[in-house]
Amino acid sequence: QVQLVESGGGLVQAGVSLRLSCAASGRTFSNYHMGWFRQPPGKEREFVASISWSFGTTYYADSVKGRFTISKDNAKNAVYLQMNSLKPEDTAVYYCAARERRGTRDYRDYDYWGQGTQVSVYS
Secondary structure, three states, X not given: OOEEXXXXXXXXXXXXXXXXXXXXXXXXXXXXXXXXXEEOOOOOOXXXXXXXXXXXXXXXOOOOOOOEEEEEEOOOOEEEEEEOOOOHHHOEEEEEEEEEOOOOOOHHHOOEEOOOEEEEEEO
16 A cells, blocks of 8 residues: 655745655555645645656646755655745645656646645745
């Protein structure tokens, strides 16, 4: 059974950095695509970034490109989201998600989800 556990959220001032972690377990993820999504208060869940576990290819939403970096550690079965220059509009619950094979930007295509971690950015 796939389990995804996020950590690293918090309450921070605009301009600082945070790194979110996603610990994955339950199977071999070599054929999986891993994604980070976020859900701001009162809004729909949205794509942030994703990475191919096999090839390391990365994708980003325009709103975070140049500020956020997604990465993975095969040995630890972990995926990370380094978030720099945080803005108040980055405030959301951040979710790690997994999908077998090709990745997409639609959260409805992902099969497995973590419980989420809250990121709050104040100005």
